[in-house]
Amino acid sequence: MGEIAVWHRAECVGINLANQTGREGKLSAAYAAAAREYAAAGGAGFRLEPFDFHKQCGATNYARLGLLWEAIVADFRRFGYWFRDNAGTASTQGGVFRTNCIDCLDRTNVVQGMLGKKQVEHVLARLGLMPEGATLPQAFPEVDARFRVLWADHGDEVSNQYAGTGAMKSAFTRTGKRDIWGLLDDGAKSLTRGRLPPASASHHHTHPSLSHPPPSPPARYYLNNFEDGHKQDALDLVTGGYAVVPGKPPPFQPQGSPAIPLLAVLALLVLAFSNLQTAKASAGGGLVAASLQAPTVLLQQVAAPLLLALAVLVLVMKKGKYLCDRPTLLPDAAVPWH
Numbered sequence: 028m029g030e031i032a033v034w035h036r037a038e039c040v041g042i043n044l045a046n047q048t049g050r051e052g053k054l055s056a057a058y059a060a061a062a063r064e065y066a067a068a069g070g071a072g073f074r075l076e077p078f079d080f081h082k083q084c085g086a087t088n089y090a091r092l093g094l095l096w097e098a099i100v101a102d103f104r105r106f107g108y109w110f111r112d113n114a115g116t117a118s119t120q121g122g123v124f125r126t127n128c129i130d131c132l133d134r135t136n137v138v139q140g141m142l143g144k145k146q147v148e149h150v151l152a153r154l155g156l157m158p159e160g161a162t163l164p165q166a167f168p169e170v171d172a173r174f175r176v177l178w179a180d181h182g183d184e185v186s187n188q189y190a191g192t193g194a195m196k197s198a199f200t201r202t203g204k205r206d207i208w209g210l211l212d213d214g215a216k217s218l219t220r221g222r223l224p225p226a227s228a229s230h231h232h233t234h235p236s237l238s239h240p241p242p243s244p245p246a247r248y249y250l251n252n253f254e255d256g257h258k259q260d261a262l263d264l265v266t267g268g269y270a271v272v273p274g275k276p277p278p279f280q281p282q283g284s285p286a287i288p289l290l291a292v293l294a295l296l297v298l299a300f301s302n303l304q305t306a307k308a309s310a311g312g313g314l315v316a317a318s319l320q321a322p323t324v325l326l327q328q329v330a331a332p333l334l335l336a337l338a339v340l341v342l343v344m345k346k347g348k349y350l351c352d353r354p355t356l357l358p359d360a361a362v363p364w365h
Contacts, residue, residue: 038072038122040102042095044080044134051129074102080134092141099124108146110153132189136182140200144174175201191250253285256352269356278355285350288343295336302328 043058045051055077062075078095106122124142128134144163151157157166164171179201183193260279263269271277306324343350354360 037120038102038106039074040099040122040124041073041075042099042124042126042138043075043077044126044128044138046081047077047079054129078138080128080138089137092138095138096141096145103142103145108150110150112154130189132182132186136178136185137200140175140178140182143178144171147174252347252351254352256282256354259354260356263354263356263360268360280355282352282355283350285343285347288339288350292336292339292343295332295339299329299332299336302332 041058041062043055045055045058047055059075059077062073065073076095076098078098083091083094102122102124106120106124107118108120109118111117126135126138126142148157148161148163151163151166152159152161157163163174182200186193260269264271303325306329
């Protein structure tokens, strides 16, 4: 924590947007413990402000971001910003907000956008260009629209580089509203890949249009589970995280793939559907008639393949970690949840 204050050479408020429970809660608890230890040791210049974004805002209730703003507005005003006018009046910035979630993409972009807009409003009021207490949408709706597009495009480009898709929740940043269309936009990004090639998240740690870049498959979920492992190895190798020892073979090992079991599931589903159509045709075209005339056939040729497909899916879900593309050069460093 002391290093953070030294890096910024100013007071720092850490805004943690990660969940306070579950897997993310482990990281949040560790962050909070480090902040308490720093304060107990007499450390100054850092304060942690936890805000469980998902719990507080849910899927659409982004108005509750006002709770976070109320908790940090005093720091916001006190920190100030660099400013100089023609009369020679000047001021400097005395603090920063360090915002994070887990990947520092989606939730972080929403909150950073809020802080950025608040700062623009404060500067415009100080210059006398809008009344004190007024909001940017009220005073300059066109400027507000351009600001939102700029911020959303920037977030999408960063997210494309990092995760292979545009930022989740950017529809709120782009339009100022969180509605069903924003939820559908998030769903599309979860199921599609942005036009830019994805870059893996290292454990070391846009365009002026109102529309998003055209997505193309596969899914962000797919990228995260089945492509990012070897990309992480590439990052570890290029950045020197993994030290190459001449004469020593690299620790690469063959990894499992979900392709074969998922193809088996697809084949079983096709088989069950084909057998069902045949049974219905033999019985005169009705499912009820087929079940009455040939129940054994339906059980053996339709129900059995469906049950087998379900069993394979359950097995894939339970053993899924063995089917993922995992980093092999520094495997321990890529598992931060322990």
